[in-house]
Amino acid sequence: MSRSTVWVRGALVAALLSAPSAVFAGSPQSLFMDNCSACHQSTGKGVKGAFPALAGSPFVQGDATPVLATVLAGRAGMPAFKDDLNDADLSALLTYVRTSWGNKGKPISAADVAAARAKLKTGKKAASLQAH
Numbered sequence: 001m002s003r004s005t006v007w008v009r010g011a012l013v014a015a016l017l018s019a020p021s022a023v024f025a026g027s028p029q030s031l032f033m034d035n036c037s038a039c040h041q042s043t044g045k046g047v048k049g050a051f052p053a054l055a056g057s058p059f060v061q062g063d064a065t066p067v068l069a070t071v072l073a074g075r076a077g078m079p080a081f082k083d084d085l086n087d088a089d090l091s092a093l094l095t096y097v098r099t100s101w102g103n104k105g106k107p108i109s110a111a112d113v114a115a116a117r118a119k120l121k122t123g124k125k126a127a128s129l130q131a132h
Contacts, residue, residue: 028096031089035081036097044101055101064108067094068116082120087113 026034033042036054040046044055054060060067071094074080081090087110094113098105 026089028092031085031093032096032100035085035093039078044097044103054097055103057103060097061103061105064094064098064106064112065116067098068108068113069120072113072117072120082117087111087117 039051040054041051044053046053052059068090070078071090072080072082085093090113091108091110095107097103098108
């Protein structure tokens, strides 16, 4: 084996190890269990009066734009995941939610998540509620 082959293989291994979340992302189900199931339950049925059901939800299965905005920025007590999960993980997680428990939503790609994340960054900031 030549030195250049060893160097290339070593560089490849180093690159793979330096970006584990992009390469070694958890399974979609484990991402859901780690980030969502405490509130929405492993069954996707939520907790009545506290956390909405994802199973059978028209919101979850419908247009991806509001779903992406909600997961990235949070809403009504739901945490924002924009700083916690990368585009590939959010794509896998949301596709899992949109296609599990009998849901018939379309998959969400990492490119969809990236576009929603960019839109969120350039969006208008909320007005301050501070009194003067």
